[in-house]
Amino acid sequence: MDQEFWHRRWAENRIGFHLSDTNPLLVKYWPLLNPKREDAVFIPMCGKSIDLSWLASKHNEVVGVELSEIAVRAFFSEHLYTPTVTSMSPTMKLYQFDELSIYAGDYFTVPLDTYSLIYDRAALIAMPDSMRQKYVERLLSLLKPGGKILLVTLHYPQEQMDGPPFSVDDDEVRRLFDGYQITHLNRDEDSDRPPKGKAADFFAEEVWLIESE
Numbered sequence: 001m002d003q004e005f006w007h008r009r010w011a012e013n014r015i016g017f018h019l020s021d022t023n024p025l026l027v028k029y030w031p032l033l034n035p036k037r038e039d040a041v042f043i044p045m046c047g048k049s050i051d052l053s054w055l056a057s058k059h060n061e062v063v064g065v066e067l068s069e070i071a072v073r074a075f076f077s078e079h080l081y082t083p084t085v086t087s088m089s090p091t092m093k094l095y096q097f098d099e100l101s102i103y104a105g106d107y108f109t110v111p112l113d114t115y116s117l118i119y120d121r122a123a124l125i126a127m128p129d130s131m132r133q134k135y136v137e138r139l140l141s142l143l144k145p146g147g148k149i150l151l152v153t154l155h156y157p158q159e160q161m162d163g164p165p166f167s168v169d170d171d172e173v174r175r176l177f178d179g180y181q182i183t184h185l186n187r188d189e190d191s192d193r194p195p196k197g198k199a200a201d202f203f204a205e206e207v208w209l210i211e212s213e
């Protein structure tokens with residue numbers, strides 16, 4: 001999945017993954033992380049998710065990274081926020097407004113801090129098999145000791161459907177986050193997917209709590 005693929009998706013507004021409201025799974029399961037206002041939150045590959053605003057209403061510092069500047073600009077204009085914009089390199093900008101900072105740039109190269117809490121919805125599962133290990137290594141390097149991740153994945157028969165979104169099953173979550181405490185919080189087979197025009201025998205959305213020990 002090269003970067004051009006995602007730039008094209010945003011340029012053509014093919015963003016079926018975008019939710020028009022706060023993700024109910026975030027609202028339901030975030031309290032299980034025992035979040036405190038002063039815990040800094042990181043959201044990888046955040047798109048223009050409304051979840052950014054929900055988390056910013058509960059935390060002093062929320063940091064997102066999104067490759068597409070179209071998405072980042074849309075997020076701020078759709079919320080009527082006027083961010084300050086700092087150019088960091090020809091391919092990287094930092095957008096800031098109150099508690100929220102969003103880097104428009106590549107997740108793998110943006111200069112990030114470490115965070116107590118991470119929210120991954122449709123980021124790990126946007127990565128093809130060949131990139132997932134590298135994606136998770138970077139994610140775990142950004143997690144403070146004692147930190148927690150709320151992770152939302154999809155599980156379906158991969159041979160019946162092309163990704164993204166890709167299927168990431170129970171075994172793979174446990175392998176990718178080996179050495180961390182993993183709690184399976186929810187499996188929903190009635191989620192309103194697969195994406196338009198695609199079909200699979202089953203299609204389950206799963207929620208995980210990953211904790212560093």
Ligand SMILES: C[S@@+](CC[C@H](N)C(=O)[O-])C[C@H]1O[C@@H](n2cnc3c(N)ncnc32)[C@H](O)[C@@H]1O
Pocket residue numbers: 003006007017018019044045046047048049065066067068071105106107108121122123126
């Ligand atoms: C499936 S979307 C999910 C967006 C968001 N998490 C949501 O729930 O709406 C995956 C996002 O990852 C972004 N992305 C893909 N590769 C990236 C990279 N290397 N760095 C930053 N963002 C990336 C895409 O532009 C896209 O917006």
